[in-house]
Amino acid sequence: AAIGGDSVQDYSGHQLSVGDRITWSICISCGQCKRCESGIPQKCASVKKFGHEVLDGDSGLLGGFAEYVLLPASTSIFRISNAVPDEVLCPANCATATVAAAIRQVPKVSSKRVLIIGAGMLGLSAIAFVKTKGASQISVIEPDDDRSKLAFAFGADHVADDISKISERFDIIFDFSGSSSAIEQAISAVDLGGTIVLVGTVAPSPAISIDPEFIVRNLITIIGVHNYHPMDLETALNFLVTHNKDIPFDQLVEKSFPLADINDAVEFALSHKPIRVMIKP
Template sequence: MKTMRAQVLTEPYHFELKEVPVPEITDDEVLIKIKYCGICGSDWGSYTGKYADEVACIPLTTGHEFFGTIEELGKNSQGLKVGDRVAVDICKPCGTCYHCRIGEPLLCTDFKQIGIHLDGRFAEYVKVPWKNVYIVPDSVSDEKAAFVEPLTACLNASKKMQCQIGRSVVVIGAGLGIMHAQLAKLRGAAPVIVIDANADRLAMAKEICADYTINVKETDPIEEVMRLTNGVGADFVLEAVGSSKTYEQAFQMVRKGGKVEAFGICSDDDYASLAPVEFVLSEKKVGGSTAGIGYDWGDALTLLEYERVDPMPLISMIVPLEELEVALNEIRKNPKLIKVLVSPQVTERTILYKE
């Protein structure tokens, strides 16, 4: 029996590096050899036991932002070959519930995601349905390919926000929020405003895509947004932090008739206070977006192939698989870290951010 190294979450706040069997694939699956797997903000929630549905899946090998190569093919797979560089749609809706049948698979009543509810990619290998596999263009680097999954989540939010050309967009949060701001600029939004408390991240946002940045340590973000929008408020506000406080701020800085796009995930017991009268008299709107699915992967790869977005400034560090738990905690303490890639194929960490 072949074995592999895997970081197994055995209980909240504890990963254990284990030798486990290499997954055996069915005729409808492929085996992927992992090159990189990014650490997502939601991985911290999984690690700390923040999400009850994920705690129920422990023990589990987490990790869902990955890139790798095909190691083995199931006999029913088509259009793929061993050695292909690939990204994979992590979503596995049931396909038969009410939501799936009406075209809302992300709301599936038995929704599962690889690396969140099913064993994932903080390991040497993972098995996936062949129909979920997307070939990565040769011009897209391995590091950029590891960013496909978070880019799909941003794409889903951008599509659902439906920003119109020439309209103002505020993004609260300058982590993955920088990617949201890039997409808003691609859609012709003006101005694009990014809010955060981290001066280094705000400087990066300004260099890459933001017309204005607001440091909440220096000024009231609501007042500043109102000033920058001539007292009207923003047409669209995307919350990418996951805090009741910032959701409340988003609702206060969006204009009458504007829309708040909910992206940041709060804990189950975190509630925001919103005035219902604003929904009626000001016709303010709120929408949610949970993840990318299906051809969001194809769209993301196209944007990377034609260099419409560049995730490289967001990739801060690459670490060996053995350092996963250390890196998870470092991200919470080091403000320079945005995206960290974990690799079972490296033995030493590589620092990509400016010291």
């Protein structure tokens, strides 16, 4: 590893040295366009994303499945604790950080009734977040039996396998499933003055029908979240460091593989559908 220049600091102002354990924001932003200046650098007009770029003469070495990666000067870097296991920290980027971004959209979670749709990595992390923030009731929609059990372990009060089996209303709903039918039903389950945060729809999906009168008369807020701000990664890291002993984050990485066996890791992920697989360089 090497550091460009005489002095490099992380996002929080900590001096970085060769050998530090670090992670970095998935988005590389210019910091100067209108989007960056308006507080949404994750949607920078010239944004590039680690692990998402085609390897060509312009992209640089931005992939993650490698022994080395090039971090451009505008990368938001974070020094992280050596005391927390890789299995706990590796989902921080980008699952836990994306959840932190979703939670940030809701000013108050304490004493609120929360519904979380989908208990994969993001949904389970969201359960843990809202539990620690004092939600009065946490309901989860998850059809998979193993993931339903994990939902209870992470703090859920009630788990149903289909949203049609939920009859009550909620103050806050988070969708991590990306299911159009689930989202359409979920909107009608938002209580007066409530909020629904949509996170899981990151690919083209069927359109949904919305009753605008219901939205207006019930003061419903609908928010979309895509990518995350660097501050959300900082929140995610702090959350994992603080709660890694009392919440079973280490159970979410079901198996790890060395980088040399990456093809086996991909095959395992495709055939077993685990919550997460970890690659260790």
